[in-house]
Amino acid sequence: MKHLIAVYGASGCGREVMPLARHSARAASGHDDTIELVFVDDGYACGEVNGHRLLTYAQFLAEPAGRRSATLAIANSNVRERLATQCVADGVEPFEVVAANACVLDSNAIGEGAILCGFTTVTSNVRIGRYFHANIYSSVAHDCVLGDFVTLAPSVKVNGNVVVEEHAYIGTGAIIKQGSPGNPLVIGKRAVIGMGAVVTKSVPAGATVVGNPARIRE
Ligand code: UDP
Numbered sequence: 578m579k580h581l582i583a584v585y586g587a588s589g590c591g592r593e594v595m596p597l598a599r600h601s602a603r604a605a606s607g608h609d610d611t612i613e614l615v616f617v618d619d620g621y622a623c624g625e626v627n628g629h630r631l632l633t634y635a636q637f638l639a640e641p642a643g644r645r646s647a648t649l650a651i652a653n654s655n656v657r658e659r660l661a662t663q664c665v666a667d668g669v670e671p672f673e674v675v676a677a678n679a680c681v682l683d684s685n686a687i688g689e690g691a692i693l694c695g696f697t698t699v700t701s702n703v704r705i706g707r708y709f710h711a712n713i714y715s716s717v718a719h720d721c722v723l724g725d726f727v728t729l730a731p732s733v734k735v736n737g738n739v740v741v742e743e744h745a746y747i748g749t750g751a752i753i754k755q756g757s758p759g760n761p762l763v764i765g766k767r768a769v770i771g772m773g774a775v776v777t778k779s780v781p782a783g784a785t786v787v788g789n790p791a792r793i794r795e
Pocket of ligand 1: 586617
């Protein structure tokens, strides 16, 4: 039975995720599976990217395969949500990608479709929703709770006892101060944390904060 695995998105994020997906596919494969990894992108002419076939989504669905899965390698969380819904409707399974050197410690619950890039860490007793992206060198510490479609850019540090609500985006190099048990620091739904921000207190839903200490950008 052929298992066709899509890296959905062939731009920057997708080309970084493909090598990790190859590793995860090898780790997940049964002996009887024939696996092919392809890029799927609706915005490029078909052809080949970094040694993998590039298909449109319609072509991906039309390919003969016993099983179809996809990892959504697109940083924009709204696009990820739309494509996740589309994939479910078409019987395309979520495919989790975890880099070989990602470090995931004890008693974590990570939702479907996550991408943990190289050198990322999730320590212990962390709960994470669906279609999480942890870009290179980002980390999430003990007792954090992250919602669906959260995105961590490279080198983000989320300290312990922090809540990050759904669709929040945390920019490169940002540092989030720890909360405490029963009194977490909360990054609200759809908040945006600017690059290099040092977040010392909770951020309201939908706000954009920048700087050190991070302040709301009007
Ligand atoms: N894309 C797609 N279908 C969609 C929306 C986006 O194939 O419905 C593709 C888009 O063509 C682009 C990629 O997703 O190639 C997103 O790349 P972008 O450079 O915007 O950001 P990245 O997530 O790679 O940083």
